[in-house]
Amino acid sequence: MIKQKKEPQGIEIDLTGPQGNAFFLLGTASKLAKQLEFDSDAILKEMRESDYENLVEVFDSYFGDYVTLYR
Numbered sequence: 653m654i655k656q657k658k659e660p661q662g663i664e665i666d667l668t669g670p671q672g673n674a675f676f677l678l679g680t681a682s683k684l685a686k687q688l689e690f691d692s693d694a695i696l697k698e699m700r701e702s703d704y705e706n707l708v709e710v711f712d713s714y715f716g717d718y719v720t721l722y723r
Contacts, residue, residue: 663719667708674704677711684715 665671665680678696685692699710712721 661720664722665719666722668723674707677707680719681711681715684718688718690714 663680665677670676678699681695681699682692684690685695695710695714699707701710708721711719
């Protein structure tokens with residue numbers, strides 16, 4: 653049987669893998685913010701204000717409609 657190839661449904665990031673590190677998330681946030689015309693400086697500052705959990709929560713609050721995060 654031949655199945656249809658599924659089209660990607662947006663960006664997916666596995667937080668337990670290499671893409672889950674803080675530097676990758678900050679870089680992704682910067683790129684997405686520029687593409688979406690968000691204030692990237694303010695978002696990155698807010699992401700850096702506390703610990704890793706805060707970083708992930710802030711990322712999700714701004715980009716959760718565009719990126720699926722997995723733990």
